[in-house]
Amino acid sequence: MRLLALLTMCLALPALAADPTVEELLKKYDAIMGPESFETETTMSATREDGSVRTYEMKFLKKDADKFRVWFGAPASVKGQEMLRNGESLWVYLPNLKRATRIASRDNFQGGDFNNADVLRVNYAADYTGTLVASDLPETWLLQLKAKNPDTSYDAIKLYIRKSDLQPVRGQYFGTSGQMIRSAEFSDHKEFEKGYTRPARVVMKNELVKARKSEMVMKSVKLNVSPPAQRFTLRRCSR
Amino acid sequence: MSRLPRLAARNVGRNRRRSLITGLAIIVCVGMVVLVKGFIDGVRYLMVADVVEGRAGALQVHQKGFVDNIEAVPTRMNIPYTPELVAKMKAVPGVAGVTGRLMFNGLIGNGVTQTMFIGRGLDLEHEEEACPRSKASVKPGGAPLLPGDTTHVLVGYELGESFAVALGKTVNVQSNSPTGRSNSMDLTVKGFSSSSFPFENKRVITVPLATAQSLLGLQGRVTEYAIRVDDLEQLEEVRRGLQAALGPEYEVHTWQELNTFVRDLINRQDFIMGAIAFVLFVIALTVIGNTMLMSVFERVREIGTLLAVGVRRVQVLQLFVLEAALLGMFGGLAGAAVGQLALRIIASIGIPLELPGTSSVAMLRPYTGWGYTGLAVAVAVIGALIASALPARRASRLNPVEALRNG
Numbered sequence: 130m131r132l133l134a135l136l137t138m139c140l141a142l143p144a145l146a147a148d149p150t151v152e153e154l155l156k157k158y159d160a161i162m163g164p165e166s167f168e169t170e171t172t173m174s175a176t177r178e179d180g181s182v183r184t185y186e187m188k189f190l191k192k193d194a195d196k197f198r199v200w201f202g203a204p205a206s207v208k209g210q211e212m213l214r215n216g217e218s219l220w221v222y223l224p225n226l227k228r229a230t231r232i233a234s235r236d237n238f239q240g241g242d243f244n245n246a247d248v249l250r251v252n253y254a255a256d257y258t259g260t261l262v263a264s265d266l267p268e269t270w271l272l273q274l275k276a277k278n279p280d281t282s283y284d285a286i287k288l289y290i291r292k293s294d295l296q297p298v299r300g301q302y303f304g305t306s307g308q309m310i311r312s313a314e315f316s317d318h319k320e321f322e323k324g325y326t327r328p329a330r331v332v333m334k335n336e337l338v339k340a341r342k343s344e345m346v347m348k349s350v351k352l353n354v355s356p357p358a359q360r361f362t363l364r365r366c367s368r
Numbered sequence: 369m370s371r372l373p374r375l376a377a378r379n380v381g382r383n384r385r386r387s388l389i390t391g392l393a394i395i396v397c398v399g400m401v402v403l404v405k406g407f408i409d410g411v412r413y414l415m416v417a418d419v420v421e422g423r424a425g426a427l428q429v430h431q432k433g434f435v436d437n438i439e440a441v442p443t444r445m446n447i448p449y450t451p452e453l454v455a456k457m458k459a460v461p462g463v464a465g466v467t468g469r470l471m472f473n474g475l476i477g478n479g480v481t482q483t484m485f486i487g488r489g490l491d492l493e494h495e496e497e498a499c500p501r502s503k504a505s506v507k508p509g510g511a512p513l514l515p516g517d518t519t520h521v522l523v524g525y526e527l528g529e530s531f532a533v534a535l536g537k538t539v540n541v542q543s544n545s546p547t548g549r550s551n552s553m554d555l556t557v558k559g560f561s562s563s564s565f566p567f568e569n570k571r572v573i574t575v576p577l578a579t580a581q582s583l584l585g586l587q588g589r590v591t592e593y594a595i596r597v598d599d600l601e602q603l604e605e606v607r608r609g610l611q612a613a614l615g616p617e618y619e620v621h622t623w624q625e626l627n628t629f630v631r632d633l634i635n636r637q638d639f640i641m642g643a644i645a646f647v648l649f650v651i652a653l654t655v656i657g658n659t660m661l662m663s664v665f666e667r668v669r670e671i672g673t674l675l676a677v678g679v680r681r682v683q684v685l686q687l688f689v690l691e692a693a694l695l696g697m698f699g700g701l702a703g704a705a706v707g708q709l710a711l712r713i714i715a716s717i718g719i720p721l722e723l724p725g726t727s728s729v730a731m732l733r734p735y736t737g738w739g740y741t742g743l744a745v746a747v748a749v750i751g752a753l754i755a756s757a758l759p760a761r762r763a764s765r766l767n768p769v770e771a772l773r774n775g
Contacts, residue, residue: 178480178481178482179481233548234548235544235548235549235550244550246548276549279545279547279549279585280547280548280549281548281549282544282548282549282550283549283550284549284550284551302550304542304549304550304551304552305545305549305551305582305585306551306552306553306582306583308540308551308552308553308554310542310550310551310552337475337477337479337482337540337542337552338477338479338480338481338482339479339480340480340481341482
């Protein structure tokens, strides 16, 4: 009898360990997609409904949860442009005007299918509450996220997370009406630094205009760069 | 003294041909001024009616700072839409009707492509109280929105054409809450709206207020109130009354302040009107002045006789001025009558007119009030007096002996 109990415990333990809590999954997601401080070189290819593709090259720098800076290198039309997030404020710096203008987090990121919040605000643990539901994708957890407050860009998110290494593989983003607005595929999971793996490719599809999608590919990611806070001020734009 | 007017009248009657020509000139000038004014007032009425009854309402209430604010998201400055607020506004004397609207923007898509739109969320049960002609005319085949049509939309017809969307098909309407929450809905196209403003045909979609509120997550709120007034002449007083009733959190604007384009257009028309009237009056004055001068030359002997029998110089002056005034008055009155008559005849027929900056045809019915007509007559009389001053002075200065010998 005791043997049986021991056996049951032994069998149950790995099962318990394999069932992460929602909080753990969200924290893990935030740690993967938006580490505390990092620098990355990224390209984004935005496919428009007319079939044209525009490719942007940019460099990201992040510090803390709410300090972001983006430099654009190509195409020529946006070369020299910068984006800045500090706290809840977002700006785009236009080099030919030598002026920064405020933008909204809901605006499209460079006219693509990501919005500014998708790129510059990755903090699901703070913005959403979640429940684990049965997944329709094999070998994944399905996190059903619901917005905590009306300030988030989506009302609900379905996040598919791979069981083996807790990497995200698919996201579906919904408006208040319940209609799917965007969907994302996360792929090419790559170990950029020892112990830090993240999807190098994110394809964001516009579910309202099926021909539109934007693909973001990370060429390099450097963690723990810890830039000084002064770099995230308007005065430093263009410098 | 009392004999002078009679004498003047007799003089005017005696020189029949001369009086006729002068009178005719004044009739034509005054008649033309009344006619032109009638047309311009008619166009102005059409434009004002289009704006006040068809789109903006006579007055609009927004949250304080809304109109001057160009930076923030407009839907962020939303205000509650409650029966209490409506009742408060309706209690202001001069207010005839109140409705709430939610103006927003977003992207409309047909699954293949998306484009920007300006959305109007209308409280369909009350919209006509404030804007009787606001029910955007719907192209044949479609039907106007009804209060229960929460899943339907009216699309500006040019927007619909550019999209190749058919009646009864669905379009996807995407927008954001003021705080940035994305939302989208599939709505059925119930009709294509056509407006006299091309912009509205190309960019505007109309949905029931409830639909707009749920799309934007703004239940029970609007961005503006539109208000109809009993009398447009009392607009400013009603505005002040509303402002006092609502307090400093709100701002009340007149349609002129909100539609500066139309206001400027009207001002420009008034300026052109003024210039035309001025030219016509200058012509009339020249004709009167000329006639009076001619009559002084022709009647030198008569003036000499008058002076010789003891008529005072000042009385001769008065005589000529009186004659001019009589001519001015009769000519002016007849001109006004002719102008008004012509206006009434034209108005009863109506002129189909394409308004500047619009694409639809409206029926122009020229009209002007008696006030301006009276003013035209008065100006004709005063003008005649001024024009006759010099010739009359010349006549009164004649030397009776010379005048009798030369005449």
